[in-house]
Amino acid sequence: MTGAEDDRRFEELVDGIVVLSSGDLSNRLPVSPKRDGIDAVATGINLLAEELQSMYESLEARVAERTVLLEAAKAELRRVINTDELTGLASRSLLREKAAEAVAAAEGGRQPALILLDLDSFRLINDSLGAAAGDAVLKEAALRLSAAAGPPHVIARLGGDEFAVLVEDREPDSVLQIASRLSEALKDRIAAGGIALAVTAGIGVRFGEPGLDGEELIRDATIALHEAKKRGRDNTQVFSSAMHDAAKQRVHLVADLRTALVSEQLELEYQPIVDLRSGKIAGTEALIRWRHPTLGLLAPDAFLDAADEAGLTVEIGHWVLSRAIAQTGQWNAAPGLSRNFSTHVNLAPADLHHVDLAPYVQGLLGQHEVDPQQLSIEITETAIMRGGPEVAATMRSLKELGVAIEIDDFGTGYSSISYLRALPATQAKIDKSLIDGLATDGQQEQFVAAILQLIHSAGLVAVAEGIEHREQAEKLQQLNCEFAQGYFFSRPLPVADMTALLMGADGSAG
Amino acid sequence: MPDTDVETPPGPDIVSLGFESDGILRLSWARGVVIDAPNAQLAVDRVNEICQGRRAPLLIDMATTASVSRAARTVFAQPCDASAIALLGSSPVDRVLANFFLGVISSPVPTKFFTSNADAVRWLTSQGNDGG
Numbered sequence: 001m002t003g004a005e006d007d008r009r010f011e012e013l014v015d016g017i018v019v020l021s022s023g024d025l026s027n028r029l030p031v032s033p034k035r036d037g038i039d040a041v042a043t044g045i046n047l048l049a050e051e052l053q054s055m056y057e058s059l060e061a062r063v064a065e066r067t068v069l070l071e072a073a074k075a076e077l078r079r080v081i082n083t084d085e086l087t088g089l090a091s092r093s094l095l096r097e098k099a100a101e102a103v104a105a106a107e108g109g110r111q112p113a114l115i116l117l118d119l120d121s122f123r124l125i126n127d128s129l130g131a132a133a134g135d136a137v138l139k140e141a142a143l144r145l146s147a148a149a150g151p152p153h154v155i156a157r158l159g160g161d162e163f164a165v166l167v168e169d170r171e172p173d174s175v176l177q178i179a180s181r182l183s184e185a186l187k188d189r190i191a192a193g194g195i196a197l198a199v200t201a202g203i204g205v206r207f208g209e210p211g212l213d214g215e216e217l218i219r220d221a222t223i224a225l226h227e228a229k230k231r232g233r234d235n236t237q238v239f240s241s242a243m244h245d246a247a248k249q250r251v252h253l254v255a256d257l258r259t260a261l262v263s264e265q266l267e268l269e270y271q272p273i274v275d276l277r278s279g280k281i282a283g284t285e286a287l288i289r290w291r292h293p294t295l296g297l298l299a300p301d302a303f304l305d306a307a308d309e310a311g312l313t314v315e316i317g318h319w320v321l322s323r324a325i326a327q328t329g330q331w332n333a334a335p336g337l338s339r340n341f342s343t344h345v346n347l348a349p350a351d352l353h354h355v356d357l358a359p360y361v362q363g364l365l366g367q368h369e370v371d372p373q374q375l376s377i378e379i380t381e382t383a384i385m386r387g388g389p390e391v392a393a394t395m396r397s398l399k400e401l402g403v404a405i406e407i408d409d410f411g412t413g414y415s416s417i418s419y420l421r422a423l424p425a426t427q428a429k430i431d432k433s434l435i436d437g438l439a440t441d442g443q444q445e446q447f448v449a450a451i452l453q454l455i456h457s458a459g460l461v462a463v464a465e466g467i468e469h470r471e472q473a474e475k476l477q478q479l480n481c482e483f484a485q486g487y488f489f490s491r492p493l494p495v496a497d498m499t500a501l502l503m504g505a506d507g508s509a510g
Numbered sequence: 511m512p513d514t515d516v517e518t519p520p521g522p523d524i525v526s527l528g529f530e531s532d533g534i535l536r537l538s539w540a541r542g543v544v545i546d547a548p549n550a551q552l553a554v555d556r557v558n559e560i561c562q563g564r565r566a567p568l569l570i571d572m573a574t575t576a577s578v579s580r581a582a583r584t585v586f587a588q589p590c591d592a593s594a595i596a597l598l599g600s601s602p603v604d605r606v607l608a609n610f611f612l613g614v615i616s617s618p619v620p621t622k623f624f625t626s627n628a629d630a631v632r633w634l635t636s637q638g639n640d641g642g
Contacts, residue, residue, distance in 0.1 A: 031576060031603065033542070040602030043577060047610045050580050 009038050017045065025053035084157040086135060087142035095156035095164050099214030102168050111208025113175040114221040115165040117145070117182060117201040120233040122161035125197060133193030140190045141199065148185035149178060163201075164221070172207050179203050179236055200234035207238065223247045253303055254310040256292065261315060265291050268323050269492035272501065273344065273463060273485045276477045281502065283342040283376070285485060286324035287492045288316070308350070317351035322364055325375060327495060329368025335503045337374070342404060344376040349383040353390045358397035365401075372402030378429065380408045385419070392424075399424040406463065411451055420458045428455045430481070432466025439471035449479050456480070523549050527556050534634050535566045535592070541574040547581035554590045561591035567634035568592035573599050578607055586611070589618040594637035596630035597623045 009032070016029035028049065029042035082094035090098065102112035119141065126134035138161065145163055146155050154166040165182065167175050183203055189196035204225025206217050224239035226247070231237070260266055268286045275282035290298040307313050328343045351357055365372055377398055384391065384407060395405050406427035407420075411434050430451060437444040455462045464476050467486030476484055493501065523545075525538045537553060539545065545553075557568060572578075595617065597608040608623035620637055624630035 035601035035603040037602045040606045043603050044606045044610070046577065047606070054580050 006038065013038065013042060013045075016042070020045070020049050025049050025056065084142075087139055087157050089142050089146070089163070090154050090156035092156060092158045095154060095158065095166060096214060096218065098154045098166055099217050101214075102166060103208070103212070103214050103217070106168070106208065108210065110169050110171070111210060111212065112217065113167045113170065113172070113205065113207045114217045115167060115175065115179045115182065116158075116204045116206075116218075116221040116225040117163045117165075117186075118225055118229060119161035119186070120200045120202060120229075125192070129193030129195070136192040137190050137197060137199060140192070141186055144185040144188075145182055148181040153178070162225075164218075175205060175207060176236075176238075179205055183234065183236065202228040202231075202233070203236040204228050205236065205238045220244065250306050250309065253306040254312075257290070257303060257307055257310060257312060260290055260292070261312065261319065265293070266316070266319060267291060267494075268320065268327070269494055270327075270343075270498040271485050271492040272490045272498070273342075273483050274489050276473065276481055276484050282340065282483055283344060284498060285344040285346075285378070285492075286320060286327075287346075288320055304348070308348070313348045313350040314354060317347050318360065321345055321347075321361060325361075325364040325370050326368050328370045328374055331499065331502055332369060332374075335499075337502070339371055339373065342374050342376045344378050344406065346378045346408065349379075349387055349391060352379065352383070352387060352394045355390065355394065355397075357394050358401060361398065361403060362401055373404065376404040376406050376427065378406045378408040381410055381412065384423065384425075395424045399426075407460075410455070420454070420460075425460060427461045427463055427483075428458075429463045429465055430455075432486075435464055435466045435472055435476075435486075438475050439469055445475060445479075448476075452479050452481055524553060524556065527553075527560065529560070529566070532631060532635065533566070534569050534631060535560065536569045536571065538571040539575050542576050543574070544576050544579065545582045546579045547585055550578075550582035550585035554585060554588070558591050563591065565591055565593040567594045567596070567637060569596045569598055569630055569634060571598050572607065573601070573604055575599075575604070575607060578611055583611060587617060592619055594619050594634055595621040596634050597621065598625075598627060598630050599623065600625055 013029055016027060019027040028046045031039045031042050031046070082091055082097075083089075084091050099112065099114065106112055119137070122134065122137070125137055138157070141161075141163065142155075142157060145165065149155055149165045149167075153168070156164045156166070158164055165178065167178055170178070183201060186199045186201055190199055191197075202225055204221045204223070204227065206221035206224055208217060212220075220239040220243075223243050224237045227243055228235040228237040237243075267289050269289055270284040270286055272281045273283040273285060274280065288300050290303055292298050295302075304313070304316075307316050324343050324345045328337070331337050331341075347357075361375070361377075362372075364370075365375065379387075379391075379395070384395075399405055404427060405423070405425040406429055407423065407425050408429050409431045410428040412431045430448065434444070434448055434451065438448055452462050461483070462481045463483040463485065464472075464481050465485050467473050467476070467484045467488045469488055472486075473484055473488055490501070523540045523543045525540050527535070527537045529535055535557065537557070543549065553570075560566075597604075597611065599605060599608055605623065605625070612621055612623060622630075622633060624633065
């Protein structure tokens with residue numbers, strides 16, 4: 001073997017390694033029949049190259065295989081995220097995506113609109129017929145809504161009983177027509193749980209406008225839907241900016257109200273209730289007020305809806321009860337009250353849904369040494385009618401304690417006469433709206449007389465509210481109405497003033 | 511790709527295969543053969559055929575082998591009737607091939623590389639020749 005020959009072979013070896021290291025792992029180095037050291041190096045490198053090549057290839061094959069699996073898993077995940085499992089409609093997340101795309105696609109042209117629907121009383125279906133029946137209703141509703149909306153609109157189920165239709169490139173009139181079709185489509189009875197159900201929906205519509213993004217579209221349609229639901233069944237509302245302002249105000253009010261509860265901003269005023277037969281003060285109605293740091297003294301109308309939305313109704317109800325009963329206890333001690341004097345407290349349906357209300361009241365009465373008969377709970381006629389078995393049970397428990405139940409706003413609801421007799425109530429309060437024309441309108445007088453007769457024949461005692469003139473008080477006295485309250489006697493008073501009034505020599509008023 | 515290579519059909523790459531008087535089965539490859547998977551499988555089949563289920567020590571003369579493919583090595587990794595395998599070579603190329611073979615696969619039976627025929631036979635005999 002010559003040196004020159006070896007040099008040439010080394011050269012070849014290096015060239016071969018250069019090719020391999022450039023990435024061509026299929027290259028093999030020449031091995032001569034000599035099978036000497038140079039050949040051994042070449043053989044070793046060839047074997048390593050083959051090993052490496054094989055590893056790379058199997059790695060690439062594995063990566064390709066895993067990539068296919070990963071893509072399939074991603075596609076499946078996307079399908080799951082974008083589809084409502086129960087109905088097969090688009091999901092909330094897909095609706096958001098599509099709303100954003102529709103807004104972007106509209107540019108300066110016709111903006112997309114959104115129709116939101118929420119089935120009325122759906123919870124009742126679920127609660128009374130079971131979840132399977134509820135699901136059947138939702139599936140059928142989905143089919144009908146899809147058929148009514150027709151392509152190409154995106155139809156989504158946002159969860160629960162809430163549906164959405166994203167309408168693109170339509171004039172407002174056309175959007176409203178679609179909303180009306182959707183509402184009508186639900187009205188044919190749906191078979192579920194062995195019966196045929198009539199389904200209606202509340203509908204909120206938001207027309208698109210330039211500058212409004214997809215999220216705002218959904219938010220505003222939700223506000224409109226909320227408004228529609230507030231107005232009762234089968235109602236459609238189109239979003240207006242006033243709704244937005246009101247919603248914003250409510251949000252602030254709710255936040256403030258939470259603070260109010262803990263920082264003693266709530267207080268009670270007391271309006272005297274007069275016995276028309278004796279002219280003496282027979283009781284008082286506790287009325288909640290909110291001393292708002294910036295808005296001043298607020299009446300309950302201004303904040304009780306917000307309390308309801310915030311879920312604070314029960315907490316506020318408990319606060320009112322505890323404060324009013326404590327105050328009655330203090331008046332019992334000084335100046336001393338007749339056992340016939342009663343403090344009236346208004347409660348909301350939500351309070352009466354709590355089975356622990358009666359024990360709670362019992363505890364407070366004992367703690368403040370107040371006779372049960374010195375407390376009267378006022379519940380609106382509508383709350384009683386809609387309350388169901390829990391409300392009826394709570395009323396019975398309160399009555400068993402000896403607490404009086406009073407039907408508030410009597411004459412404004414739709415009580416049936418037979419139902420009225422069956423109630424555990426002892427008093428009925430005639431609404432102010434019936435009293436207003438009493439002294440001037442002869443027909444109204446006859447009407448009030450009839451109502452009083454109705455109340456008396458059901459074995460109840462009548463309290464008239466909203467008395468503003470002497471003539472009204474006299475008329476009611478003639479008609480044998482037992483009790484009355486109103487500005488004519490006294491406006492609602494702060495505690496100190498009410499206490500002073502009770503300390504008056506004979507407690508007479510008016 | 512790679513654990514099959516069928517370019518070379520099983521053919522006359524095995525020069526001889528048979529028992530020697532000492533009870534050792536000796537396999538000699540043709541000069542310059544590239545042992546690929548079909549070749550390897552042929553060798554294993556032939557060994558099994560001759561042994562007929564009896565375990566026998568195997569001496570593979572690879573002194574003239576050009577290379578052993580990756581696929582072939584996996585064939586040799588499967589159990590056959592050989593009770594022990596001695597790889598016999600002489601050149602540095604043989605040494606690289608044999609040690610690559612030994613290092614990469616885990617042989618199911620004791621396997622060792624020798625440069626001396628006598629050493630190989632001695633080792634095989636000491637491995638408990640039960641095929642004689």
